[in-house]
Amino acid sequence: MGLEMEAMAASIGVSVPVLRFLLCFVATIPTGLLWRAVPGATGRHLYAGLTGAALSYISFGATSNLLFVVPMTLGYLAMLLFRRHAGLITFLGAFGFLIACGPASSKILKGANCVLALTNLISLCDAGALMVLTLKVISCAINYSDGILKEEGLRDAQKKYRLTKLPSLIEYFGYCLCCGSHFAGPVYEMKDYLEWTERKGIWASPTPSPLLPTLRALVQAGICMGLYLYLSPQFPLSRFSEPLYYEWGFWHRLFYQYMSGFTARWKYYFIWSISEAAIIISGLGFTGWSESSPPKAKWDRAKNVDVLGVELAGSAVQLPLVWNIQVSTWLRYYVYERLIQKGKKPGFLQLLGTQTVSAIWHGLYPGYIIFFVQSALMINGSRVIYRWQQAASNSVLRSILAFLNFAYTLLVLNYSCIGFQVLSFKETLASYQSVYYVGTIVPIVCILLGNVIKPARKPKAKKAE
Template sequence: MGLEMEGMAAAIGVSVPVLRFLLCFAATIPTGLLWRAVPSAAGRHLYAGITGATLSYLSFGATSNLLFVVPMAFGYLAMLLCRRLAGLITFLGAFGFLIACHMYYMSGDAWKEGGIDATGALMVLTLKIISCAINYSDGMLKEEGLRDAQKKYRLAKLPSLIEYFGYCLCCGSHFAGPVYEMKDYLEYTERKGIWASPTPSLILPTLRALVQAGACMGLYLYLSPQFPLSRFSEPLYYEWGFWHRLFYQYMSGFTARWKYYFIWSLSEAAIIISGLGFSGWSDSSPPKAKWDRAKNVDVLGVELARSAVQLPLVWNIQVSTWLRYYVYERLVQKGKKPGFLQLLGTQTVSAVWHGLYPGYIIFFVQSALMINGSKVIYRWQQAVSNPVFHAILVFLNFSYTLMVLNYSCIGFQVLSFNETLASYQSVYYIGTIVPIVVVLLGYVIKPARPVKPKARKAE
């Protein structure tokens, strides 16, 4: 069996640990299909937890489930013993444990060399545990003054251990997301809410996700040998001219994204086929079934984004939503508007969640700067009435987003401080300087706000 796996891994150009992970990941699709057929709510909770733990064991080894038990137990004890502060306590404790694991395993280096460990699954689990505890704390608050997300997801009572076990380790999302809410999970397993009626046909949306996954993996396998990350540390790269190096940075980021598109598309298929991915009906006539709960990426939305502000809405969608609900909105004081500091705080939490590598930190700080600059260009767009100038600014925002995104994401890929700075320096820090210049220009060129028409007095 070992020799067979080595041959299969060599054939597709991955390591044996990565192949084992991919096989277990693919197994979440038939596992998800069987999950929806389990007859009782208690059975579905047990099935979700046991299959998730089993696939984790097969993929990462016995120690993986021991890693998961620590934050799970911490979060549940916090909810049990100190409901009012359970969200804050769990946030600090679960994130602290995740950071310790990042430091111990230094997974980024292992992943670059073809290894894999359970910290990726632990990252997803951490977000689910924190949101569950925060929503249980929110259940004590009066509804007046709460944000829409708080009203929608707050928990009136403590989930049982079996419910918590199934939610945390549910195999469909355990490996790579998507992150979803405890309240949605409970309604799905108990066949309440939108799941009280029979779920619409799963065949076409599942096939669409699988075809997308196959196409993304095929493109990644084709491109990755042509644009290896190792090129950034080779003398050849620094012999190229500026435009050649900038093009290589673009292609490097473009190539790397297809790997994530594949993983998220496969995960989307697993969640859809279980039925949990169903998110209601559209307002169109006739109404169409929506599967947004499982959607983690809009491929064309990322590659053709007309503004950097759009990227969190189309990339790692469910984690971006989690960051908005549980970090960004909660950093904003009542009566005040969010600004750059809230954005920077959110991006910093996202960076730490990914790991403690300098490349992650630099990338997410760059992202905050990139988004702020894109907002400035967008304000200029809105203020221009001339269609030609408006079209120029739209194209400028698109080009700005394309350039700064692919420049910035090199840090996310190479991880080390020296390699990140060397790659940025090779293109004269253009992706850092341009956003700073745009933001500063935004203080000088302040377009007038559109005048809102006054409501006519009733005659």
């Protein structure tokens, strides 16, 4: 078997560990399909957990499951012993453990050709499994803590996902490792998982066929992987540390930064498309029916990215809604909204706090931290342009401002994401400096101008006497 794996890996130009991971990752699709045939809720819980653990063992080795046991145990003990503070205890403990494991599980392999480009996938997803699991155990613990609060005053998400009853160990085990979905997400809620497994809620009636949306996700995955393998040798990250890059003019360097970010994103699109197919085919991705006539099945729970939505985003504010969608939703529910004091509006500090948590979740690399601080500036600057756009007195000016917001997002996003790719402090600052920090200066200027040029507020309608 070992010789066969080596021969197969050599034939497609990857290492054996990478091939093993890719096979296990793709195997989440038939694993999700077979889940539908397992009888009984208990049987489905056991199947979900055992298949997830088995795929992790085959892909990453025994140490991966040992790592997963730590946050899982911490979260369950916190719910069992300290319900009122279970969310906070799990949040701090699980994030602390993730940080401690970061240097060991987040080795980023760099390369300038198709073979080494593909090997990036193994490092990304090895770290990603623990990252996704961390979010799941935290949300479960927080929702169990919310279960003892009165519904009055709770936000809609808290009311929807709060848990009044402690999940059993079998339910918790299945939720955490469900059919290998922790490889790359998407993150989903314990309450949805329980209803799906027990065939309640929207799953009480027969669900629509997942065949066509699954095929669509697989076709998208193939296109994304093809584009990534085609583009990555032409725009390698190593170019940022080569003398040739610094011999180019400003516009050439700026274009290369755009193409570098554009290229890297197709790797993520591929990964999320595969995981989307696995969640859809299992049935968990189903979220009900549209209000159109005739109604159409929706599979939003599986969706983690809107490719065109990212590449053609008209505003940086839209990016969290179309990129890593389920993690963005998690951050909104469990960080952003909980940082807002009652009776007060959210501001830059809540946004910065949320982006800081996101940076820590990705790993304590300088490039991540710089990227997420940059993204807070980027979003705030885009909000300023949007407010001007909404207050514009005529359609021509609104169209000009809309285009400016699109160009602004294109510029700052691809400038900022260099830090996300190269990770090191020195390389990140060098790449930013090479274009005169344009992607940092422009958002700051927009924010400052927003405090000076404030759009007129629409007059409030007078109450009838």
